[in-house]
Amino acid sequence: MASSRSLSLTRWAPFTSVTAPWRFLINICHGKSIVETFTDMKPILNARNLAQLYRLCAEHYGELPAFATRQTATNWQPISFRELYERGKQIAAGLAQIGVRQGDPVGLISDNRVEWMLAEVGIQLAGAVNTPRGTDVIDDEWGYIFEHAEIEVAFVEGPKELQRLKRLRVQWPNLREVIQLDTRKGVEEGVHTLDQLAELGASALKTNPQCIQEREQSVSGDDLFTLIYTSGTTGKPKGVMLTHENILSQIKNVPLELSCTDRVLSILPIWHVFERMFEVFTMSYGVCTYYTSLRTLGQDLQNVEPTFMGSAPRLWESLHHRIMQGIGQAHPVRRALFHIAYRLSSWYQHSWTVLRNETLEPPPRSLIVRLAWKMVHSGRICLILPLYGFFNAAVLENVRLKAGGCLKATISGGGALPMAIDQFYRKIGIHVLEGYGLTETSPVLAVRIQSKEVAGTVGPIIPETELRIVHLETDEILYSSSQSALSQEIGLRGEIQVRGPQIMRGYYKEHGLTREVLSEDGWFRTGDIGMVTWNGCLRILGRCKSTIVLSNGENIEPEPIEARLRQCAHIENLALMGQDCKHLYALVVPDLEQFQQDGREVKTREELITDPEVHQTIFREIREMQHHPSDSGKHPSIRAIRLIAEPFTPGEELTNLFKLKRHVVAQKYDDVLQSLYAAEEPDSSRSRGHR
C-alpha cells in the first residue's frame, strides 16, 4: 500500500519554468512579496544566543514597543525593547544573586502576560534554562516536571499558583526560591516579587556592571535555552531540550519577513513552542506583539489592526465562525452580494492555482491537454477579473475588515488546519500559510510560502532542513531531499523524518526515549505520515505513532485505553480516533457471538451494526468501563462511537503481533470518520486524521 504512485519531478520541471503568457499575468497580480523589511537584519540574525539577540534588539529598536498588554479595549500598556532589556538585565542579576547558575533550569508557571516575557529575558540573560508551563498544568504533571528537572528557583503567576505550589512543594526538596509575577493581590512572606528581584539585581549591577555581559559571552549556541515538557494524559511528560542554536536557526530559516511597522496579535499560550519561536522571531524584526484572548478577539482585531498573526487552527475556526455569523446577520442584499463575491472569488482563485501550479493533484500528463487547460483558466481569469475586482473591493474588503483589514498574511501551526477553513480564507483574500512542526523541532519544519501556497499541504521544507520519507514497515528510504537519486521520488507515502539545525538535543534525562526518535546521525522520526507533492510541498497524511493529539494540544496514548475497553463483553476490537479533533472517538467491532448469546437473532455483523440498540449497549458499556472506580479517571471520555462490520485482521489492520495499525484503520474508514466528525463537531467542518 505504501508505494501507491511514483512521479518523476523532472518530467514536470521544464514545463514549470517555461515562459508562458500567464507568467505575465502572475507577475502583474502577484509580483511583489507581501511583506518587506526596512532594516538591515544581518547582525540580529547572526546572534549567537538569545541573550545577545535580546541585547541587539534593544540596541536596534530602542524605544519601539515590543509587547503590549490590554487593560481596556483602547487602553494598552506597551513595553519598549530597551525597557524589556534593562528590566530583564536587572532580573537576571537578581537571579544570579539568589544563586541561579548558568545552565540551571528555572521553572515558570504562568499564562500570557508581559511579566512572563520579563522573566524569560531575565532567565536568558542569566544563562539559565527556562522551563515553562501554563497555569492549566495538572498537579501530577507539575509535580513530575519540577521533580524531574530538579527546579531550584521558580516563577509563578499569582496567589492561586502559589497555593498549589505550596501544596506540591513536599515533592521538591531542591526548590529554594519562589518569585510571584502578579502581585496585585499581595505577596506572602518568603516569596519574592519581580520588583524585589530587579532591585536586588540593580544593586548587584552597581558593584559589578559587567556580570550579565560576561554571562552572555559564555553561553554557547549548544547550550539549552529551554526545557519544554510536552503534555501527556497517560505517558509521563517528556522534557524537550532545545538549544539557542535551535531557536536562532528558526529565525534565520523561517521564510518570512516582517518589519518594525508590523503588529502581531497573539493568542497562543506563551509557553507553547510555536508561540515562543514566533515571539523571538517578531522581536528580532522589531515587531510589537499584542496579547489578546478568544473573548476579546473581535474587538482587538478592530483596534490593533494586526498585520500578521501566528496561531493555531482553533483561532482561525473561531474567526471564521465569527465572520460567518456577521454575514448571517447582515442585510439580505449584502448577504446576497457576499455569496456572489465568494463564488466569483472561488472561480478566480481556482484558476490562479492552476496557472501557478499550486493544485494539490498533479495536472494531466499530456502537454497539449495541460496547455489547453491553462489557456482555459487564463481566459476565465480575464473574463472574471472586472467583476471580481469590483466584488473584491466592495464586498470582500468589508469581510477582511472584520479581521482588522491590515492582515498581510497569517501562519497556522500547532495542528491541522481544516481544508474548508483554509479555503475560506483564501477566497476572502487572507493568506493563511500553514506550517508543520513539533515541539521537538522547535517547531517549524515546513511552511507554505507565497510562491507555493498549495492548499492541503504544509508547503516546502524550510532551508537547511533535510527531509526523507521512509517506508512504514521496511524502513526503506523512499524519498530524500538531500540525495539526488531519491529527490525525485515524489508521491510516495511513508514516515516523515527530518534533519536540521532545529532538531532538539533530546529528551531531558531520558536517553532511551531520545534514542527511539533520534538516530545517531541526527535524523528525527516525527511519527507522522506524509508525502511530497508534485510541486514540491509536504503533505501530511496521518500519524504512524499511536499518540493522538487533540485540537487542544492534549496528547493521548490510546493503547492503554484500548486495552482496557477491549475487556468489555460486547466489544471484539476497537480503535480510538480523533487526531486534531476536540474529542476522542472510537471505531468499534462488536462481538457477534456475545450478542447471539444474549439471545439476539442476528447472523451477520452487518445486521448487527445497523441496530441502534446494539450501538447503545456498547456505548453504555464503554461509559461504565471508563467511569469505573478502578480506573484512574484521567482518561478523556469517548465522545461518540461508530460500529464497523469487518473485524480487524493481521496483515491488514493489525500487525502480525496483533498491534493496531491506526493509520490503516483511519484510511480505510475515512468516510465513516468524516461523517462522525461532521456530526459531532459541525462547527469545524474539517477533514482530519487522514488528511
Add this chain to the structure above:
Amino acid sequence: MNSDQVLLHGLDQALLALMIIVIMFGMGAGLTVDDFRTVARRWRLVAIGFASQFGFMPLIAFTLATLLNLPPAYAIALVLVGTLPGGSTSNMFTYFARGSVALSISMTTASTLAALIMMPILLQIYTPGFAREIAVYDADGMAHEFVIPTVNIVVSLLLVLVPVAGGMTLRRFSRGWAKSAEDTAGFMAMIVIIFLVASTLIRHFPQVIGTDIKVYAAAITLGMFGFLIGYVGARIFGASPIHQRAISLETGIQNGPIAFAIILLSFSDVALQNQMLWMAILYSMFIVITASIFTLWLRRHGQRDWAITENTLVHRRLFGEEYVTQYPAGIVPKRIEHNLTQE
C-alpha cells in the same frame, strides 16, 4: 427616425436611466450632512482639489480635443466629461490607493454642489468653438447654428441631485439599507457599463470600427492626464502623500452617470447624441481600467508610508494620544515625517 441610427434603444435608454438613478441614489446613501460640514474644515485641500477638478481637468479636455482635432460632437462630449464633478467611484479607488478617503468624500460633495454653477460656465468658455462647427437642421430643413443648451444642462443636473438627496434621506433612517444601496449602485454601474459596451459592439459594429482612433485616444488619456496633473498639482501645492493620492484620483475619475443624464436630457439631435454618448461610454469603461492600474501602482508605491502611518496611528489609539512612536533612524522617510507628528 430610423431606429438603426439610434445608439441606444428603448431598453438601453431605460437601463441607463435606471442606472443613473440607482448610482446617484447610492452615492447619496454614502453621504451624511457631516460630510458637508467637514468640507469647510479642510477648505485648503478642497480648494486645491477644486482648482484641479474645475481648473485643470476641463483645460486638459479642451487641449486634447483641440490637439487631436476631434470631430465637434466628440470634442463637446470630451469637454463635458472634463467638467463633471467627482463621484463615489473615486472614493473607493482612493481607499484602495491608501489615500485620504475623507478628503475624497469632501471633494465629491463640494464638486457635486459646485457643478451646478461651474459646469454651465465652463461649457460656455470651452465649447462654443466646437459648437459652431456643427450644423443642425430643424424640421423645415433650415440650418441653424448649434447652441449648447445651458438651461437644459442645469435642469438635468438638478434632476440628478434628486436621487442623491433621496439616498441621503435613506441613510438618515437606515444604515443597513443605505450600505446595501451603496454596494448595489457599484455593482449596477459595472453591469450596465459592460452591457452597454457589449450591446453597442454587437449592434453597431461597423460604426464602432469606423470610430476615429483619436476618439479612443482622447477617452483613454483624459483620465490619465487628470491623474497626473492632479498628483503633480497637489504636490506642488504642498499636500501630503495621502492627500495627493485623493486629489489625483478625484481629478481623473469623473461622475460618468451625470454625463449620461445630461446628454440624454439636454441634447435632442440623434446623431449628436449618439456620438456624445459613445464618448461618455468609452470614458466610463477605460477610466475603470486606468484607475485600477493607477491605484495598484499607488498602493505598491505607498506601502511603506502607509505601514508607518498606520502603525503610528494604532500606537496613538492604544497607548494614548501623547504616545510618540520613536522609529529607529532611517525608517521614516522625510516626506511623511511632518504627517506623523501633526495629523
